[in-house]
Amino acid sequence: GLQLFGGSGGLSEAKNAAFVLKGNDVPGTSQVITVNGGGAITLQGGSSSDLNVGYDNNLLGLSNGSFAMIRSDGVSQLIEFTAPGGSISMAGGISGSNNFAFIQAVNGSQTIRGSSAANAPTISLAGGASGGVTNEGNRALIGAEIGTQIINASSISITGGAADTENLAQIRQGGVSAGLAETQTITIGSSGSLTLSGGGGNTNLARIQSYGVTQTVDLNTGGTLDLTGGTGSALNFARIEAINGDQFITGSGDITITGGASGGSAGNGNFADLRQRNVAKQQSVTADTLTITGGASGVENNAAIRGDGNQSVSATGITIQGGANGTDNFGQINAITSSQTINVGTGGLSLTGGGGNSTDRRNFASVFQGGLAGTTQTVTISGGSNVDLQGGTSAGTSVGTDNGSLAFITSDGDAQLIEFTGTGSTISATGGSGGSNNNAGIVARNGSQTIRGSIAAHAPNMVLTGGNDGVPGESNGAQLGAFNGAQNISAQNATLNAGSGLESFALIASPTQTLQFSGNVVLDGATATGLDGGVRIGGRGGASGSNTNLNMSVGGNLTLSAGTFNGAGIGVTSAATGLTNDIVLTVGGTLTMAPSANAGTRIGSRAVDVQAGNIQVTAANILM
Numbered sequence: 102g103l104q105l106f107g108g109s110g111g112l113s114e115a116k117n118a119a120f121v122l123k124g125n126d127v128p129g130t131s132q133v134i135t136v137n138g139g140g141a142i143t144l145q146g147g148s149s150s151d152l153n154v155g156y157d158n159n160l161l162g163l164s165n166g167s168f169a170m171i172r173s174d175g176v177s178q179l180i181e182f183t184a185p186g187g188s189i190s191m192a193g194g195i196s197g198s199n200n201f202a203f204i205q206a207v208n209g210s211q212t213i214r215g216s217s218a219a220n221a222p223t224i225s226l227a228g229g230a231s232g233g234v235t236n237e238g239n240r241a242l243i244g245a246e247i248g249t250q251i252i253n254a255s256s257i258s259i260t261g262g263a264a265d266t267e268n269l270a271q272i273r274q275g276g277v278s279a280g281l282a283e284t285q286t287i288t289i290g291s292s293g294s295l296t297l298s299g300g301g302g303n304t305n306l307a308r309i310q311s312y313g314v315t316q317t318v319d320l321n322t323g324g325t326l327d328l329t330g331g332t333g334s335a336l337n338f339a340r341i342e343a344i345n346g347d348q349f350i351t352g353s354g355d356i357t358i359t360g361g362a363s364g365g366s367a368g369n370g371n372f373a374d375l376r377q378r379n380v381a382k383q384q385s386v387t388a389d390t391l392t393i394t395g396g397a398s399g400v401e402n403n404a405a406i407r408g409d410g411n412q413s414v415s416a417t418g419i420t421i422q423g424g425a426n427g428t429d430n431f432g433q434i435n436a437i438t439s440s441q442t443i444n445v446g447t448g449g450l451s452l453t454g455g456g457g458n459s460t461d462r463r464n465f466a467s468v469f470q471g472g473l474a475g476t477t478q479t480v481t482i483s484g485g486s487n488v489d490l491q492g493g494t495s496a497g498t499s500v501g502t503d504n505g506s507l508a509f510i511t512s513d514g515d516a517q518l519i520e521f522t523g524t525g526s527t528i529s530a531t532g533g534s535g536g537s538n539n540n541a542g543i544v545a546r547n548g549s550q551t552i553r554g555s556i557a558a559h560a561p562n563m564v565l566t567g568g569n570d571g572v573p574g575e576s577n578g579a580q581l582g583a584f585n586g587a588q589n590i591s592a593q594n595a596t597l598n599a600g601s602g603l604e605s606f607a608l609i610a611s612p613t614q615t616l617q618f619s620g621n622v623v624l625d626g627a628t629a630t631g632l633d634g635g636v637r638i639g640g641r642g643g644a645s646g647s648n649t650n651l652n653m654s655v656g657g658n659l660t661l662s663a664g665t666f667n668g669a670g671i672g673v674t675s676a677a678t679g680l681t682n683d684i685v686l687t688v689g690g691t692l693t694m695a696p697s698a699n700a701g702t703r704i705g706s707r708a709v710d711v712q713a714g715n716i717q718v719t720a721a722n723i724l725m
Contacts, residue, residue, distance in 0.1 A: 102140035107147025107167035107200050116157065117149055117167040124161070125174035125208060132173035136222075139186030144169040144202035146194030146241075152234050154199050166199030166237070176209040177248070187215070187222040193229030193239030193268050200229065201240040210248035210283075215255075221290050224254045226270040228262030228305050238267025238304070249283040249313070250274040255290040259307040261300025261337055268305045275312030281345055285311040289352075292323040297339040299331025299361060299371050306331075309341045316343040320352030326388075328373040330361030330402050335369035337361065340376055348377040348384045348408070356388040356416075360396030360404040360430055370401025370429065377408035380438050384408035390448060391416040393432040395424030395455055395464055405433045412436035418448015418486070423455025423464040423493055423506050430455065433467045440514065441470035441478045449486035454493025454506035454533055454541070461495055465507040473547065476514035485523035488561075490541040492533025492579075498572045505538030505575075517545040517583075519552045526561040528552070528592075530579040532568025532600055532607075537575035539568060542582065550583035550611065553591040560591045560619065565607040567600025567629055567636075576604035576634060583611035584641055594620035594657075597636045599664055604631035609638045610674075612647040621657035621690070624671075626664025626700055633676055635667030635700070646674035649682045658690035659720070663700040670703045673712075681714040682706055688720035695724075 108117030123132035136142060147167025154165040161174070194200025204213070215221035229239025239262065243252065252272065262268025274285035287309065289295050295318065297307040309318065318341060320326055331337030341350070350356070361371025377384035386406055391414070396402025402424065406414060414434055424430025434443065443450070455464030470478035482488060493506025510519070533539025543552070554560035568577030577600070581590070588611030595618055597607035606629065609616070616638070624636045640649035649672050661669040673680040682705045694702040705716050
């Protein structure tokens with residue numbers, strides 16, 4: 102094998118380095134390193150104790166630290182392994198600064214591979230265990246500064262340093278102004294693994310980054326990808342990032358993204374994510390199972406798939422879990438400014454809000470499409486699987502809009518489509534408990550909302566259940582809503598239960614609605630308390646509620662059952678006055694309206710605020 106170990110030394114002792122260097126003295130030349138017999142390449146940064154050592158501009162800009170490096174300044178660098186069992190192990194130094202371990206192509210392309218797929222090496226990069234200062238960490242890097250980079254490995258592990266500053270580990274292609282027209286491709290062998298783990302200390306991150314036109318990370322068949330944020334004070338994150346180009350995460354392996362367990366600060370969390378930054382490009386992620394979990398504590402230790410360009414995420418099953426404690430430890434798939442497509446197979450889509458104490462905020466679980474005019478969100482559920490949305494248990498009350506531990510699918514674009522392509526699926530949304538604004542649901546905030554089966558037989562069932570606890574003006578509820586656009590729902594059976602909290606609710610709402618249910622529909626006020634709880638189908642709710650324009654058909658029975666304290670209604674909200682109702686309601690079976698001792702049922706206006714409108718009810722039987 103090939104072993105390079107940086108040296109040691111005290112203060113003012115510089116450049117006790119070990120390196121293999123191909124200079125640029127002969128144009129058009131390259132460097133090739135061949136490793137035979139399953140051998141190993143080892144690079145270990147040194148232990149010189151001096152800090153802020155700088156660089157020697159008279160010697161190719163090399164560091165004055167005790168580094169270990171393989172570097173080519175030619176047109177290309179190739180490192181090839183010719184037998185199984187080969188490896189590359191790189192670690193930054195344990196003290197001082199700029200005691201790094203680098204494999205670097207400065208002026209050309211870089212390829213690291215096996216001579217065949219079976220001969221691909223394992224690769225390990227670890228930031229230094231300690232030492233390091235700002236701009237001079239004890240780093241571990243595989244980088245092509247201006248050229249294309251191709252890495253084929255049986256497995257790759259990238260780990261940020263345990264302590265101190267900028268002891269990061271990364272694979273990088275290009276730079277801010279270099280390598281912008283090139284690509285980076287990383288391929289993991291079948292059943293291999295790609296693991297990125299943030300460290301401790303400060304800015305001891307683990308990252309794969311490309312500045313070029315395309316970055317592809319291929320997990321092959323059965324490979325796994327695991328990103329985990331670190332601990333420590335700040336920016337000990339784990340990230341795969343395309344700065345300028347498209348990003349493709351491909352293969353059929355499992356992907357797990359987990360926010361850091363502790364530490365972090367506002368704007369400087371120990372997060373974990375897949376990140377694409379160019380609105381004119383795209384991000385595509387394909388997996389078997391996809392699991393995204395916010396951090397257990399700390400601040401901004403979130404876990405996410407984020408993209409500025411159009412985003413596509415496909416997996417057999419997707420599970421998103423908000424963090425157990427802390428603030429901004431959410432789990433999210435986020436198309437920040439563009440359109441979003443989510444495809445889920447037989448494992449279904451599950452979102453569960455997190456927890457937290459009375460001061461913790463925003464430990465939510467979310468699928469979010471943030472683009473406005475000209476953008477859309479499409480979620481396709483296959484194989485008869487389910488959509489499960491569960492509000493969290495954060496204890497904070499009066500937290501404000503979107504600050505609870507929510508579980509939501511949200512679109513800000515022109516249109517939201519939730520479509521099911523198999524039989525037997527259910528949408529289940531349940532409000533949370535413990536505090537307030539731990540809501541759950543599916544909402545289109547600006548455009549239209551359509552929920553349907555690809556054919557009538559694939560239409561889902563719906564179960565909406567309000568939560569527990571809550572405070573006046575901030576309850577824990579469940580809803581399907583289009584706040585400003587039309588709502589079109591085709592479903593089989595639907596049950597709306599207001600829950601047992603203060604002002605808890607279950608709601609299907611939009612200013613304009615076309616709702617078709619082939620089976621039975623039940624609205625149950627349950628045991629929700631307070632003035633504004635209950636269960637309702639109709640116009641937008643709240644103080645800015647809208648008129649109701651509803652065309653609703655029920656193939657089976659429709660039951661409106663008032664709760665112990667709150668009613669069940671079809672029509673306008675009770676939180677605003679002066680709103681009108683235009684309702685066409687057709688029931689193939691029996692329409693039952695069952696008030697309680699303390700609450701009523703209604704179709705249309707409240708008795709204390711009757712307004713003009715048109716209401717037409719047709720049913721085989723009516724029981725009141």
